[in-house]
Amino acid sequence: xxxxxxxxxxxxxxxxxxxxxxxxxxxxxxxxxxxxxxxxxxxxxxxxxxxxxxxxxxxxxxxxxxxxxxxxxxxxxxxxxxxxxxxxxxxxxxxxxxxxxxxxxxxxxxxxxxxxxxxxxxxxxxxxxxxxxxxxxxxxxxxxxxxxxxxxxxxxxxxxxxxxxxxxxxxxxxxxxxxxxxxxxxxxxxxxxx
Numbered sequence: 001x002x003x004x005x006x007x008x009x010x011x012x013x014x015x016x017x018x019x020x021x022x023x024x025x026x027x028x029x030x031x032x033x034x035x036x037x038x039x040x041x042x043x044x045x046x047x048x049x050x051x052x053x054x055x056x057x058x059x060x061x062x063x064x065x066x067x068x069x070x071x072x073x074x075x076x077x078x079x080x081x082x083x084x085x086x087x088x089x090x091x092x093x094x095x096x097x098x099x100x101x102x103x104x105x106x107x108x109x110x111x112x113x114x115x116x117x118x119x120x121x122x123x124x125x126x127x128x129x130x131x132x133x134x135x136x137x138x139x140x141x142x143x144x145x146x147x148x149x150x151x152x153x154x155x156x157x158x159x160x161x162x163x164x165x166x167x168x169x170x171x172x173x174x175x176x177x178x179x180x181x182x183x184x185x186x187x188x189x190x191x192x193x194x
Contacts, residue, residue: 017080026070029079030129035121046115046147046190047084053185054087054111063181065110066093073103074112076137081106081130084145085113087180106137110180113143131156135163141180151187 017029027034047069054067069085080103087110096104106112112134114126126144134142135158142163144154151171156163169175171188
């Protein structure tokens with residue numbers, strides 16, 4: 001006799017994610033499975049630098065956006081992600097902050113960026129799984145940030161229901177985009193101290 005599964009994916013839920021101890025570790029929930037993220041000081045520094053760069057660019061462009069990242073959550077069709085950096089319209093962020101909501105709907109995001117941790121379990125997730133997942137969620141711009149062997153930003157833009165490679169900009173060159181607002185910087189600056 002066979003017994004049907006209670007649900008199609010793994011055994012974990014949002015309640016399990018919320019019940020994890022506050023021990024400094026960060027987890028994502030995708031298709032019912034909890035995955036520990038593998039941040040490092042250089043990874044977190046690059047994510048912080050990218051947030052600062054995007055905040056300054058948004059201010060200069062007069063864009064009505066909010067730039068954030070972990071510890072905020074993003075709800076996707078697969079579950080809950082904790083992106084390194086993301087951009088949402090300011091009114092969406094205002095509603096979330098005033099309601100003390102830490103989870104944003106992926107469909108509200110304008111841009112999402114992941115700093116890749118090479119040789120980690122999350123590298124394949126960032127490069128393959130999240131490409132499909134974020135496209136399915138309708139996020140218009142997805143950036144993959146590599147720091148090794150040199151800083152590089154890969155820009156993926158949503159066309160229909162999938163991303164196409166827009167550009168790869170390496171350190172020593174200037175990344176310049178007009179969407180979701182005017183942004184211009186050298187990817188090498190992600191490794192610099194202010």
